[in-house]
Amino acid sequence: MLSFRRALVAAALFITVLFFATRSTSPAASALDVEFPKSDPADADLKQTSQTNPPSNDAVHAGGSRNRPLPQGQQGQQPLHDMSKMTLYDKLAYQFPYDLEVKFPAYIWQTWKWTPAHDEFRFRDQESSWTEQHPGFIHEVITDQVAVHLIRLLYASVPEVIEAYEALPLPVLKADFFRYLILLARGGIYSDIDTYAIRSAVDWIPESVPRESVGLVIGIEADPDRPDWQEWYSRRIQFCQWTIQSKPGHPVLRDTVAQITEETLRRKRAGSLRSIHDKNVIEFTGPALWTDIIFEYFNDERYFDMSESVGPIDYRNFTGMEHAKRVGDVIVLPITSFSPGVQQMGAKDVDDPMAFVKHDFEGTWKPESERHIGEQQ
Numbered sequence: 001m002l003s004f005r006r007a008l009v010a011a012a013l014f015i016t017v018l019f020f021a022t023r024s025t026s027p028a029a030s031a032l033d034v035e036f037p038k039s040d041p042a043d044a045d046l047k048q049t050s051q052t053n054p055p056s057n058d059a060v061h062a063g064g065s066r067n068r069p070l071p072q073g074q075q076g077q078q079p080l081h082d083m084s085k086m087t088l089y090d091k092l093a094y095q096f097p098y099d100l101e102v103k104f105p106a107y108i109w110q111t112w113k114w115t116p117a118h119d120e121f122r123f124r125d126q127e128s129s130w131t132e133q134h135p136g137f138i139h140e141v142i143t144d145q146v147a148v149h150l151i152r153l154l155y156a157s158v159p160e161v162i163e164a165y166e167a168l169p170l171p172v173l174k175a176d177f178f179r180y181l182i183l184l185a186r187g188g189i190y191s192d193i194d195t196y197a198i199r200s201a202v203d204w205i206p207e208s209v210p211r212e213s214v215g216l217v218i219g220i221e222a223d224p225d226r227p228d229w230q231e232w233y234s235r236r237i238q239f240c241q242w243t244i245q246s247k248p249g250h251p252v253l254r255d256t257v258a259q260i261t262e263e264t265l266r267r268k269r270a271g272s273l274r275s276i277h278d279k280n281v282i283e284f285t286g287p288a289l290w291t292d293i294i295f296e297y298f299n300d301e302r303y304f305d306m307s308e309s310v311g312p313i314d315y316r317n318f319t320g321m322e323h324a325k326r327v328g329d330v331i332v333l334p335i336t337s338f339s340p341g342v343q344q345m346g347a348k349d350v351d352d353p354m355a356f357v358k359h360d361f362e363g364t365w366k367p368e369s370e371r372h373i374g375e376q377q
Helices: 004-025 088-095 124-133 144-154 159-167 171-186 251-270 278-284 287-298
Strands: 107-111 138-142 188-191 195-197 216-222 243-246 325-327 330-333 357-359
Touching (some): 171 188, 251 287
């Protein structure tokens, strides 16, 4: 008969063997299930390597996002870097890394002077449409007072961004900048407060496109196929920025934040920041800047294999389109999707299957001449 001490030792030995046996065969511990950080080809200074995706049949040209698992020896947690020696672009890349294969975060971000709980809030129907179409999503309406504290929290390690945000002299500039900042840091959906959600974002990406291959969803605001288009619009094809869906850290958002920050601080130090007026907004933080950066991304050899491309990506690849197009990791929606019912430029009505959101412009600070396409016939 075993003594009490021997029985205790035997029990302890049995539990130890059982623990290691089950731990070594547990699926949770399998190396095949471990998700490693993804590299970003734009991050040359961080010494991360990447490979190019094979050409995609549904892309406008050969190429795609290069995000891939890090090679052996660089997997797992990355070492800390001295951010004081980084460029602003590299700081943003380090602080908000881009992982193409993660899910789109279930956030809806909107901004306005008041929250829905305030008596002065007059966009209840528009605001509630987003909650109704997206059950289970976190839906936040951020006021100006809250926005500044949120930016200070999210970008505490990149003080240049905070300085630029606080220096912007117009509410519309801050509102534009905020949408890029919140999506870069947290991802999800940003939409202007005066925008109705017609269909859930679950339906925005075509079923034939894997969700893990898309990191940004945008729509066309203007497609002015008319000889005098330059008299009314800033770009021949203009992408809208009142509704954007993104995964955190997307390079388009990173570049947008970097450019606005650097230009704002340059003007601040030159003493010319206060000279920005409403008519300058579209080029400084608005859809003209947004459009230019997106086209730059589509033609950037760091992200796309341009060797088999028949030419640069420009407005001709998107004018007159009626269905979604994929360019690398970006889905471009036709004008009907975010601009239904404007009765021009090929946009169909709000009951069309491709109509996803409807923007009313009641809650935008931009002057009439710089708003959406529907005002000019």
